Amino acid sequence: MRDPHQSLRSTTAGAVSAALIAGAAFGLAPAAQAAPAERPAAAAAASVRFVDIPGDGGTVLKANVVTPAGASASGTYPVIVLPTSWAMPQIEYIAQAKKLAAAGYVVVSYNSRGFWQSGGEIEVGGPEDIADASKVIDWTLENTPADPAKVGMAGVSYGAGISLLAAAHDKRVKAVGALSGWGDLVDSIYSGRTQHAQAGALLGGAGMLTGRPSAELQRILKDFLGSNLDKEHEMIAWGTKRSPTTYLDRLNKNGAAILLANAWGDTIFPPNQYARFYEKLTGPKRLEFRPGDHATSEATGLLGLPNDTWTNTRRWFDRYLKGERNGIDQERPVQLKSRSTGGYEGYPDWKSVGATSKKIDLAGSSTIRTNVDSGANGGIVMLSNALDQFLKIPPMASMPLLPRRYAAVWQSERADAAQRVRGTAKLHTTVTSTKESGTLVAYLYDVGPLGLGKLVSNAPYTFHGQTPGKPFGVDLELFSTAYDVPAGHRLALVVDTVDPLYVEHNPSGAQLTFSSPSTDPSYVSIPLREQ
CATH class of the missing domain: 2.60.120.260 (Galactose-binding domain-like)
Structure with missing residues (x-):
């Protein structure tokens, strides 16, 4: 067998370099052709302010708050909380936050603990991250014109996983947009009982560059990439604790409307595990798969460009937070975009896809x-x-x-x-x-x-x-x-x-x-x- 430590060094450098190259390419990528056209933004600019929010244990979470123009005198609004992606700064969602605010939402985006200027250590969707999400909701309801009965969460990648975990533990979350996330963390990076080396090295390397991995995370990554099979049960237990599918009963009982979107070629969170997770959900749900790799199908939307994934995410919130009859719940809930033709296909459920x-x-x-x-x-x-x-x-x-x-x-x-x-x-x-x-x-x-x-x-x-x-x-x-x-x-x-x-x-x-x-x-x- 190859020296696992040599493999770790080479895959870390290669994976991080590849991610940076891919990220640079996103800005030049053509925008996806949207389903329903996006509505024009309101003429008045939304209000943006940067704040510190006390998370679990008083840990400072750096955040930005975007509210509709004139919100201070206009009653309450539905609210959307956006935890940042892995290694991304708090301004990640600013373009989408402004669009959501222009559409009548209070939006609070916060830097997940352990990254950039937020306090604490990286816990990978652990109990601290779940508690942070609830603390951010608490703060939002106390400090913004947010409607406590209309709380949603969304995010890309890490933000998607935290949003799903939070919805399982906090009944106030009524709708979720989980983009390029995971339902089962173990099945994502350890499928076939095989360590996904580049994915693990990318996550570990990016975490060390932009944040402070906890001692537990550092130990798990070392054992995982170093093929320490004596610690396999510990690694699986660690990942299971951080998997939304583990809390499926709570998630279904709470009844949040859940939109899952991912790419066919996601090399960090492959589509199979998301499809299996989707099939087990019993509340309002929608599954979307598009061509691309991890987070590439929604990347242009983060730049403020037209983007199918973000358009449908907003339609989802309009339906399940605002109560608008916009037809998204009448469409076939499984929507697939072929890698070859670019057209969309609708199915009643996942098992009908390969009938x-x-x-x-x-x-x-x-x-x-x-x-x-x-x-x-x-x-x-x-x-x-x-x-x-x-x-x-x-x-x-x-x-x-x-x-x-x-x-x-x-x-x-x-x-x-x-x-x-x-x-x-x-x-x-x-x-x-x-x-x-x-x-x-x-x-x-x-x-x-x-x-x-x-x-x-x-x-x-x-x-x-x-x-x-x-x-x-x-x-x-x-x-x-x-x-x-x-x-x-x-x-x-x-x-x-x-x-x-x-x-x-x-x-x-x-x-x-x-x-x-x-x-x-x-x-x-x-x-x-x-x-």
Whole structure:
């Protein structure tokens, strides 16, 4: 296995650099085509002031308050509280806050504890962060013309997670807009029992650059990225405590109207975990998926440009805080935007997205060596899927050139008609390892006539405690997507053992054999939407 500390140093530098490059690109990205057009802002400017709000234990939270013009003499207004994203300063939402204030909302945005000038340490959605959100609501109701019966929360990424956790613990929160967030933190960065190395390194590196990680967080990150399996139960318990799905009963009982929005290629909080979380919600709810990587689908909105995600978030609050009959609750609640066509598709629920499926048999036996990147990989965190979003350039690999010594490759027949992949592809196979531990990564490619494959989806899988030489079954869900495969193209499944996105657990010299027993055939199931 590779030196995990060397891996941590390289992935931290690479991931942070990629995030900075991707962030710089956002300002040049074309604005998304909105659904309903945004209403013009009011002529009078909203009032903006910067304040200190005492959070949990008296910790100072730096905040800004944006109120409608003339609010001091106009009664009460619905209020929206916006916790900042990971590593972002308190002015992150100022453009959207002004638009919301112009539409008649009191908006309070605050810097999450431990970051920038706010006090305390970074707790990653821990009890202190949940208590902070309630303290901010307390302060807002006491110091602004806010209506206590019409409180909403929203945020991007870290702000989304805190908003969901707060809604589970504070009954005053009536509506939530959770953009690029998480429902299950463990399933987000430890899916397939595999550490998402670049995601973890990016979060850790950005936290150290812009804030003060708590001792607990530093220990968890060290154990996580250093593959300290002796601490696995502790790490999982830490993440479970910070997952909104853990408090699902409270969230459903409180009944807040919840909008979830995410990107298909989110390399920090993959779409699968959000879809599963959405299906378990029982109150008013809406799920939106768009092309892009982490937080890229709403990035232009943070600059004040037209943006679908923010437009629908405001429509959501207009409906569930103001009570406006604007039709958003009459639309199909699952709204998907294809990576290929750019058009929106509506579904009654998540399970209807991939209502039909096609199985590709993975016949024969294939043995590969580990510890070498075959050339098939999922790209770079925060960057590769942003390129797919804006330039239609996903990660690619040449099927003929992939070394079969290090990659197992299966291809379907050419399709006579276009295939609309929608939802979650699932791999079922039998693996025999020469070692008790190992990691494999599965990739689904759209392969053109010249053999060049465009990445449709991928996912990692790690195993421990297997008996060397004894076959065992593997069932793996690839990350959900919406992608159109052109007529005349093939689908290919590729499996290798090294990907820069993930920590690998392959001992030196290990080999993996993939087989398809007659009693338990191997296959990949492709979810399709009928033409």
